[in-house]
Amino acid sequence: MKFRVFKWLSLSLGVALSVSYLNAKTPDDELLKRARELFKPIPEKLDRIPYKEVKLTKELVELGKYLYFEPRLSASHLISCNSCHNVMLGGTDNVETSIGHGWQKGPRNAPTVFNAVYHTAQFWDGRAKDLMEQAKGPIQASVEMNNTPERVIATLKSIPKYVEMFKKAFPKEKDPITFDNVAKAIEAFEATLLTPNSRFDKFLKGDTKALNREEKEGLKLFIEKGCASCHSGITLGGHMYAPFGLAQKPSPDLAAGDRGRYEVTKSPADDYVFKVPSLRNIELTYPYFHSGKVWNLEDAIAVMGTLQYGIKLSDDEIKKIASFLKTLTGERPRIEVPQLPPSTDKTPKPITK
Ligand code: HEC
Ligand code: HEC
Structure with missing residues (x-):
C-alpha cells in the first residue's frame, strides 16, 4: 500500500514536472517575446510604397534607379544621389558632414537611404513628409547639387532614352517629364533599398x-x-x-x-x-x-x-x-549599375563654378 502511494505520487509528480518543463519559458523565449513587442523585421520586398498608393512597377523603379545614379541631375554633372548616399557603402558617405557643389561642406551628416521608406518623415529635423518631397531638396540645394527644376527637365528632355523611359514609367501621362515625376521615380527606387x-x-x-x-x-x-x-x-x-x-x-x-x-x-x-x-x-x-x-x-x-x-x-x-x-546589419540591396545614356547637343552644359 505504502509502495503504491509512493508510486502514484512519484508518477504524478513526474508528469507535473514534465508538463511544467514543457510550458516553462526559457530566458530566450522571454527575450523574444519582449523584443517582438518592440521591434519588427524588415520585409524582403515591397510591391507598393507603404504610405501611399503607388505601385512599384518595374518601369518606375528602373527609371528611379537611373535618376538616383544620374550625375547630370546636378549643375556640375558630377554629383548624384549616390555620391552622398553610396549604395556600395551603407547608403551614406561616411564623412562628418557631406561635401556638395563646389566642394562646399554642408551643415549635417548624411543619413542612410536604406530602409528610409519606413521613416515617418525625412531629414534630421523631419522637414520633408516623405521620400518624394525629400528628393526635390538636394537637387536644388546650393550646397548639394545646386540645380534648378527647369535645367533638370531640359536635361532629361534632351536625352532620347529618358524620354522613352518616362513614357513607360508614366504611361497615362501626356508630358511625363516633370520635376514631380523625377521625385516620384526616385522615391520608388528608394523603396527597394531594403536590407532584410x-x-x-x-x-x-x-x-x-x-x-x-x-x-x-x-x-x-x-x-x-x-x-x-x-x-x-x-x-x-x-x-x-x-x-x-x-x-x-x-x-x-x-x-x-x-x-x-x-x-x-x-x-x-x-x-x-x-x-x-x-x-x-x-x-x-x-x-x-x-x-x-x-x-x-x-x-x-x-x-x-x-x-x-x-x-x-x-x-x-x-x-x-x-x-x-x-546584429542589425542586413543584406544590402543587389543593384546592377545603370548604363546611363549619353548627352546630346541640346543637353545644358555643366556648371562647375
Ligand atoms: C529620448 C530618446 C532617445 C533615447 C532614450 C535614446 N536615444 Fe539614441 N538617439 C536619439 C536621438 C534624437 C538621436 C539623434 C541625436 C542627434 O544626432 O542629434 C539619437 C542617436 C543615436 C545614435 C547615433 C545614430 C546615428 O545614426 O548617428 C545611436 C548609436 C544611438 N542613438 C543609440 C542609443 C542607445 C544605445 C540608447 C540607450 C543607451 C539610446 N540611443 C537612447 C534619441 C534617443
Ligand atoms: C551633397 C550630398 C548629398 C546629396 C548629393 C544628396 N544628399 Fe540626401 N542627404 C544629405 C544630407 C547631408 C542629408 C541630411 C540633411 C538634413 O537632415 O538636413 C540628407 C538626407 C537625405 C534623406 C533623409 C534620410 C533620413 O533618414 O532622414 C534622404 C532619403 C536622402 N537624403 C535622399 C537623397 C536623394 C534621393 C538624393 C538625390 C536626389 C540625395 N539625397 C542627394 C546629403 C546629400
Whole structure:
C-alpha cells in the first residue's frame, strides 16, 4: 500500500514536472517575446510604397534607379544621389558632414537611404513628409547639387532614352517629364533599398540561436536601459522626435550649433529636438549624430547614456549593446549599375563654378 502511494505520487509528480518543463519559458523565449513587442523585421520586398498608393512597377523603379545614379541631375554633372548616399557603402558617405557643389561642406551628416521608406518623415529635423518631397531638396540645394527644376527637365528632355523611359514609367501621362515625376521615380527606387535578413531579424522571426549570448545580453540592456523607448519599431527609430540631450545638453562641439526641429517649427519646445535616427545598419553608417562628430559606435552609445539618461554605462554594458547593434546589419540591396545614356547637343552644359 505504502509502495503504491509512493508510486502514484512519484508518477504524478513526474508528469507535473514534465508538463511544467514543457510550458516553462526559457530566458530566450522571454527575450523574444519582449523584443517582438518592440521591434519588427524588415520585409524582403515591397510591391507598393507603404504610405501611399503607388505601385512599384518595374518601369518606375528602373527609371528611379537611373535618376538616383544620374550625375547630370546636378549643375556640375558630377554629383548624384549616390555620391552622398553610396549604395556600395551603407547608403551614406561616411564623412562628418557631406561635401556638395563646389566642394562646399554642408551643415549635417548624411543619413542612410536604406530602409528610409519606413521613416515617418525625412531629414534630421523631419522637414520633408516623405521620400518624394525629400528628393526635390538636394537637387536644388546650393550646397548639394545646386540645380534648378527647369535645367533638370531640359536635361532629361534632351536625352532620347529618358524620354522613352518616362513614357513607360508614366504611361497615362501626356508630358511625363516633370520635376514631380523625377521625385516620384526616385522615391520608388528608394523603396527597394531594403536590407532584410539581418541576424536580429532572424531572431525576431523565431530563430533564437541567431544571436549569441553577448548579443542577447546587449539586446536585453538595450530594452532595460530604455534605448528602445525611442529606438523601436521596424527601423529602431525614424518614427518620432526627441531632444538630443533629454537629461543633459550636448557639448557645443557635438551639437554644432544645430537647433534641429526648432528651425522648422520655431517652437521653443522643439529646440534641439531631432528625428530619432534609425539604428538599422548602424555598423555601416559612421560617423554618428547629426554633426557626424563621433566616429566610434561604442563612443556613440556612451554619449546616448549620458545625454538621454544622465547615466554612465559601464564599459561592459557598452560593449554588449554595441554587439547587439551590429546584429542589425542586413543584406544590402543587389543593384546592377545603370548604363546611363549619353548627352546630346541640346543637353545644358555643366556648371562647375
Ligand atoms: C551633397 C550630398 C548629398 C546629396 C548629393 C544628396 N544628399 Fe540626401 N542627404 C544629405 C544630407 C547631408 C542629408 C541630411 C540633411 C538634413 O537632415 O538636413 C540628407 C538626407 C537625405 C534623406 C533623409 C534620410 C533620413 O533618414 O532622414 C534622404 C532619403 C536622402 N537624403 C535622399 C537623397 C536623394 C534621393 C538624393 C538625390 C536626389 C540625395 N539625397 C542627394 C546629403 C546629400
Ligand atoms: C529620448 C530618446 C532617445 C533615447 C532614450 C535614446 N536615444 Fe539614441 N538617439 C536619439 C536621438 C534624437 C538621436 C539623434 C541625436 C542627434 O544626432 O542629434 C539619437 C542617436 C543615436 C545614435 C547615433 C545614430 C546615428 O545614426 O548617428 C545611436 C548609436 C544611438 N542613438 C543609440 C542609443 C542607445 C544605445 C540608447 C540607450 C543607451 C539610446 N540611443 C537612447 C534619441 C534617443
